Amino acid sequence: MTSEVRITPSREDCVYTSCYCEENVWKLCALVRAERTAPLEELFVVFISNENRMVPLWKQKSGRGDQPVIWDYHVVLLQAGPRVDPLVYDLDSELPFPCSLQLYAAQSLRSDSNIKPAYHRKLRVVPADSFLLKFASDRSHMKNPDGSWRMPPPPYPPIHTAESRMNLDDFISMDAAVGWGRVFSLDHFLLTYTGNASSSS
Secondary structure (H helix, E strand, O other), rough: OOOOOOOOHHHHHHOOOOHHHHHHHHHHHHHHHOOOOOOHHHEEEEEEEOOOOOOOEEEEEOHHHHHOEEEEEEEEEEEOOOOOOEEEEEOOOOOOOOOOOOHHHHHHHOOOOOOOOOOOOOOEEEEHHHHHHHHHOHHHHHHHHOOOOOOOOOOOOOOOOOOOOOOHHHOOOOOOOOOOEEEEEEEHOOOOOOOOOOOOO
């Protein structure tokens, strides 16, 4: 197994801007592609959200004790392939970096069975190569009506493609007919990548 081989810098050395998780993950994917530290086909970008854009995650750095953070969406990097145990790279988590998907599921995702349906999580899983080719954000979602920033933007230019300057909503959407990749319920995602549905906790 190659799950112990680090494919990214340490958490402290990764490109990181608070509240720009989708761009942080794009930078991780770009680094792996450039440095060839892992086969790109083993990497998947996972958007966690739902139709209400209210999803709880535990063990987040911005949390308080054992209370979850309610995000409108969150993005992590998943490494999953025939030679590796599935690993999650979440720069906003208090858990190890990277973290086994089993541990991340138990501690951060937990279960939908004990929370209100409005907060049930869905996950859009996008191959990293598709994400690098297709993702674009002009960061307009982080601006107030007066044009000021809700949170300071990253220091590098916005990510865009020849086709688009802004398609973030297509990635956050949990409509399977929109965007790229596959959309899973939480249990279906965990069954697919760990062989176990989430357990009540």
